Amino acid sequence: xxxxxxxxxxxxxxxxxxxxxxxxxxxxxxxxxxxxxxxxxxxxxxxxxxxxxxxxxxxxxxxxxxxxxxxxxxxxxxxxxxxxxxxxxxxxxxxxxxxxxxxxxxxxxxxxxxxxxxxxxxxxxxxxxxxxxxxxxxxxxxxxxxxxxxxxxxxxxxxxxxxxxxxxxxxxxxxxxxxxxxxxxxxxxxxxxxxxxxxxxxxxxxxxxxxxxxxxxxxxxxxxxxxxxxxxxxxxxxxxxxxxxxxxxxxxxxxxxxxxxxxxxxxxxxxxxxxxxxxxxxxxxxxxxxxxxxxxxxxxxxxxxxxxxxxxxxxxxxxxxxxxxxxxxxxxxxxxxxxxxxxxxxxxxxxxxxxxxxxxxxxxxxxxxxxxxxxxxxxxxxxxxxxxxxxxxxxxxxxxxxxxxxxxxxxxxx
Ligand SMILES: NC(=O)c1ccc[n+]([C@@H]2O[C@H](COP(=O)([O-])OP(=O)(O)OC[C@H]3O[C@@H](n4cnc5c(N)ncnc54)[C@H](OP(=O)(O)O)[C@@H]3O)[C@@H](O)[C@H]2O)c1
Numbered sequence: 001x002x003x004x005x006x007x008x009x010x011x012x013x014x015x016x017x018x019x020x021x022x023x024x025x026x027x028x029x030x031x032x033x034x035x036x037x038x039x040x041x042x043x044x045x046x047x048x049x050x051x052x053x054x055x056x057x058x059x060x061x062x063x064x065x066x067x068x069x070x071x072x073x074x075x076x077x078x079x080x081x082x083x084x085x086x087x088x089x090x091x092x093x094x095x096x097x098x099x100x101x102x103x104x105x106x107x108x109x110x111x112x113x114x115x116x117x118x119x120x121x122x123x124x125x126x127x128x129x130x131x132x133x134x135x136x137x138x139x140x141x142x143x144x145x146x147x148x149x150x151x152x153x154x155x156x157x158x159x160x161x162x163x164x165x166x167x168x169x170x171x172x173x174x175x176x177x178x179x180x181x182x183x184x185x186x187x188x189x190x191x192x193x194x195x196x197x198x199x200x201x202x203x204x205x206x207x208x209x210x211x212x213x214x215x216x217x218x219x220x221x222x223x224x225x226x227x228x229x230x231x232x233x234x235x236x237x238x239x240x241x242x243x244x245x246x247x248x249x250x251x252x253x254x255x256x257x258x259x260x261x262x263x264x265x266x267x268x269x270x271x272x273x274x275x276x277x278x279x280x281x282x283x284x285x286x287x288x289x290x291x292x293x294x295x296x297x298x299x300x301x302x303x304x305x306x307x308x309x310x311x312x313x314x315x316x317x318x319x320x321x322x323x324x325x326x327x328x329x330x331x332x333x334x335x336x337x338x339x340x341x342x343x344x345x346x347x348x349x350x351x352x353x354x355x356x357x358x359x360x361x362x363x364x365x366x367x368x369x370x371x372x373x374x375x376x377x378x379x380x381x382x383x384x385x386x387x388x389x390x391x392x393x394x395x396x397x398x399x400x401x402x403x404x405x406x407x408x409x410x411x412x413x414x
Contacts, residue, residue: 007079008038009366011063013097014086015041016048018181018314019111019141021055022355023086028056030359030396034367042076042083067093073100082107084362088183089190091117098125098136105132105376107365109358113143113246114191116201118211122378126213133376135369137384138211140361141354142325142345143243144250146399147171147270148382149389150329150343151251155262156387157341157404164335168267170233171329173241178323178348179315185308192294208268211249212256213378222248223269226288228280231271233330233338234411238271239283250380257383263334273328314351323348328410339404346398356397364389 012027014020024041031037042063043049049062065072067087077083077100087093090112101108102125112118118138129136139145155166195201204210208222225244230237241247248268255262274280293299315323326344333339345353364385374384381389393399 006081008040008061009080010037010039010082010084010362011042011076011080012039012084012086013042013063013076014088016043016045016052017086017088018183018312019351019355020086021052022320022351023084023359024052024056024058026355026359028058030363034363037363037366040080068096070096070100073097074104077101077104077106080106082109082362082366084108084358085110086183088112088114089187090114091120091187091190091194095121095124099128101136102129102132102134105134107135107137107369109137109140109361109365111141111143111354111358112138112187113141113243114187115210115246115249116191116194116204118378119204122211123214126378129376129378131376133371135365135374135376135384136378137361137365137381138378139246139250140358140381142349142357144247145357145361145381145389146325146327146343146345147243147247148250148254148380149387149393150327150341150401151262151268152254152382152386153343153390153401154329154331154339154341154404158331158333158337158339159261161404162333162335162337162339162406164333164337166262166266166331166339167334169269169329169331170231171247171268171270171327172231172236172238173270173272173325174328174342175324175326176349177325178350178352179319180309180350181314182309182311183314184350185304186311188294189300189304192300205245208248209252209256211253213253216256219252220265220267222252222267225269225271226284228274228277228284231330233332233340236411237274237277237280239274239280240287241270241272242287244270251382254380254383257379315348320348320352323352325349325353337406339406340410341404342400342402344400344402353398357393357399360389360392360397361385364392 040061046064063076098121159165209217226240228239251268331339347353
């Protein structure tokens with residue numbers, strides 16, 4: 001079944017955010033290669049939108065409105081096939097748009113890394129989205145697309161070439177260079193604020209299966225993501241990776257949404273690699289100290305005042321263009337074979353590369369995913385477009401999915 005064509009193929013909502021402007025720049029060039037692709041920008045502030053159009057040299061149609069104005073959002077959603085939204089913190093600003101898209105059968109993708117938001121949206125709107133045919137894809141940036149698709153890519157190779165799927169995977173962040181935006185900081189702070197208001201959120205954040213569909217939110221015990229330790233795969237020193245709590249949930253949600261291609265006892269964890277034991281313990285201490293500093297109101301206020309970027313600010317173009325990331329997936333098949341592969345990106349993970357990743361998800365939803373192939377409901381990047389994304393991400397978005405290699409994982413040192 002095909003959805004009827006609407007006035008627009010895509011609306012970029014939150015076009016004036018820090019990451020929204022980078023997405024707009026990428027889309028402008030990227031969709032010029034597509035035939036008859038109609039898109040529009042949306043934001044709350046018409047002056048900012050006009051400034052963006054003049055920076056881009058574009059005259060795109062615009063939607064101006066507020067993310068709390070439900071009738072505006074429903075009207076916008078009914079005019080487009082897909083909405084890509086950057087308006088976050090999503091827990092604060094995101095719900096009405098999800099509700100509008102679910103109601104109007106509009107496909108949706110976002111950049112949230114807020115697991116509490118995703119679980120709440122699934123619980124509230126999955127039934128409506130199933131009925132309307134809206135496909136809602138969360139976490140379509142660096143959190144958590146490379147992790148999600150990396151595991152699917154490795155598993156596909158194991159099944160096809162080695163005849164046995166994955167039993168467990170340890171993802172190691174081998175290199176990453178970039179920066180952080182005020183919007184990302186605001187989302188982290190919003191999660192802390194929500195935790196203080198609603199202690200129940202703690203159990204959501206602690207559950208690796210929290211954003212699986214209802215009825216599938218438990219499973220085998222997963223490794224703790226907080227430690228300084230040596231890898232069981234290659235002996236390298238590892239410590240906490242800040243995005244691991246959300247990325248691991250997305251990988252398990254993909255497994256559950258696709259009816260367990262990795263098995264219902266699949267084990268997954270993510271880590272930052274360190275050069276030696278001292279750096280691993282230092283890294284662990286650093287992550288813990290940062291979390292504590294964000295938790296207490298007075299240290300949080302000091303950080304916001306003197307250290308952290310404001311909403312709308314983030315790494316400059318040079319930092320983004322000189323950025324990169326390299327992730328190593330170390331896996332063991334059910335037959336006991338060791339296998340590894342790398343996923344890399346050619347720009348800073350959080351903004352330059354994220355902008356390209358979510359744009360390709362939005363284009364894929366609009367062009368490559370008939371309703372007969374993927375029904376309405378909540379999906380992850382890998383459970384929605386899956387391996388179809390590998391081509392566009394490689395050709396246009398600077399990601400590389402290296403062919404998996406059988407054997408022991410490489411080590412950094414000795
Ligand atoms: N998954 C990932 O890898 C990843 C990477 C990067 C960012 N993110 C997330 O993406 C989000 C955006 O980040 P950012 O740094 O670009 O943030 P930002 O610059 O602070 O942008 C927030 C946007 O929300 C808009 N907004 C706020 N209240 C609104 C309202 N009531 N109605 C309409 N629009 C409203 C703001 O509009 P104005 O422009 O008018 O102020 C602004 O455009 C954050 O949640 C961040 O955590 C995720």
